[in-house]
Amino acid sequence: MALELPENVVVSRLDELASWCRKNSLWPMPFATACCGIELMATGASKHDLARFGAEVFRFSPRQCDLMIVAGRVVMKMLPVLQRIWLQMSEPKWCISMGACASTGGVFDTYAVVQGIDRFIPVDMYVPGCPPRPEQLIQAIIDLQDKIQREGTITGREFDTPERQLRKRALVEAVGPLEADAARNPILQRRLAEAGAPHA
């Protein structure tokens, strides 16, 4: 019954073929805000040379990219920009949260800094470090490539799984005087209404 195949033909599933293509042609969108952005530059520059791992085509237009690297802290004025750029990227897309600030807020537990972008956008890979060394970022990209190869499907069904739909972390934030502020501020009122009880 064995089917005779010439030596230069490999049998695979279409899903795996698509994942193999995708993982080796990641186009990162560098959402570099702070110090990690400089290490992101270092990753692409002479010594570390990200091009060796098939992800060097940095594109600053979100429409062309499928991997967002959030490098640096995201503050409350920047988060709407981040979300908009994330929505502008076309599927399938992935997100790397680079550094302590993007992942958790890092040392900046202050009024303005978002305590981890995964509260507001999906994140696939976290890179620890403040800032992470370029080697760490390269490792994260390799790991993400591995993940894409393992889980990826041609139609992007892996994103439909329930755990991918879940919010990463519950938001626990004391509110009090904010409501008092909101009573005076119509813009904040509208924001709060749109957000729909974000403190659940």
Place this chain on the structure above:
Amino acid sequence: MDEHSAGATSAAAATPARDGVADLFGGTRQPPFRGQERVDLPADRVREAFRFLRDDGYDLLVDVTCVDYLEYRGAKHRYGLVYLLAATADNRRLTVRVFLDDPAPTVASATPVWPAANWLEREVWDMFGIRFEGHPDLRRLLLPEVFTAHPLRKDYPLQGRGERHNFPILTRDDG
């Protein structure tokens, strides 16, 4: 006002600017600390005092900032505005402090005297809620306009009041 300060310049040429400006505008001399010349000025005469100081050679406004003395031991006033001046020609420096109080801390803007004050005063307004009269464009500099508090005041908590988490949450379904 101009002839006033022009006359004053020649009169005060022999004495340091600190004494001159203190005498002319009802300020208080402060003893130098670590070699830094300091003077406190009353809030209602700062514009003239600044003109005088600029004509005296302090052409570079290094910084405008503010300190909220709410929890400071022995403080008599709530806010202390700090103007750091420097003279590029002969490397003098002078620290000018102006004290203000609630409920409506207001002071004349230094922007007509030193254009550099423009953004620095906007930052002070943003962070401390101090109004600068005569400022061409007193908007928030750093925080978004929806922000209602002035975060560097001492009665504002470090972690904020939940402003940082008032955003819609995107999941994979959304995009």
Place this chain on the structure above:
Amino acid sequence: MSIAEPRAAAATKRSEEYLWTLNFGPQHPATHTTLRLVLQLEGERVVDAMPEMGYLHSGFEKIGEHLTFNQYVTVTDRMNYISPMANNVAWHHAVETLLGIELTPRCKVIRTIIAELARISDHLLCNGAVGLDTGAFTFFLYGFYQREVIYDIFETLCGARFTNSYTRVGGVSHDFTALVIEKIRSFLRTFPKTLDDMERLLTRNRIFVERTKGVGVLSREEAIARGATGPVARASGVTRDLRKDEPYLAYADYDFRVCCAAAGDCYARYLVRMQEMRESLRIVEQALENLPAGPVNVGIDQRTALPAKAQVYSTIEGTISHFELAMSNRGFEVPCAESYAAIEAPNGELGFYVVGDGSDRAYRARCRPPSVLHFALFPYLIRGHTLSDVVAVLGSLNIIAAELDR
């Protein structure tokens, strides 16, 4: 609008109908980080620009009131992240001014060396970015490679390649070792050649010169009135350099020149930075050859730096001093006073206004960021130039968003 006062003649009522509004940033490659500009364009010509900032405002000054003088140095690293070492030096220079601490000669020289290495790495990236934005990618890669060499020196010195947190009140965290000195020496040997190569690549490159010469001219009077400092002011003929004018650390001992230019355009700022790197090299060379021996931290009588382990174990003074510094309710003595101290950071005058209230935390830690005043210059510099000049002007001002917004 703040920037509308000397509006260009083109923006009259009639011609305003033909104006385009272009949003530039906050996420744009040439903004380097998170700046935003709203440009008014008439065709390709910029009629007006409205800078918008705060996209990286993280409450640095608020957090400075909650961390001790030694802890806050980690936050200053993240302020001007192109040259963290210079921020470390600036912060502790201000704190030591408030506390009235006189550093040891060795510590002064070590801080001078690292501050100058930070200046070189800052200028490499800044000029590299100007090159990158005007189309010279190779130049950027040359610069970045040398930055990696400086990173390597810092890593050998204190274990962190990038966010160093190197200084401490009254000293530094690690003394120079023979390996560090060897690495700096080898950098001093190899770097001039790279610098020559870089100059040959760009300084007389016709495209680069055309794109930067006469663009974004800042006059001397404007530079002073609008509070410009550092290379931006010096490129406009302001001969102010705190290293010469108010010598701090060990700068009074070294022979170096203050680099100035008269033109005040983007090209002059590029030239000043290139030249300053050579002068920094001279300072590092002189400092390294005359590195004093002796302790690097202040003695235990000052009660600010942790004493050496040998002292802690063998003398009662050392033990007491270590105990007092480690206890959270002791710490060091801080006067109830306010002081301002600044250094000549790579970007300009970087100073801190520190208010002490007797505790080991600052009551107020105000940072005087050069970037804010430089960014405020931008609308004046760009008016009347073309859209493609925006990146050249922005790059030559070297605006670092984290320092801008804090």
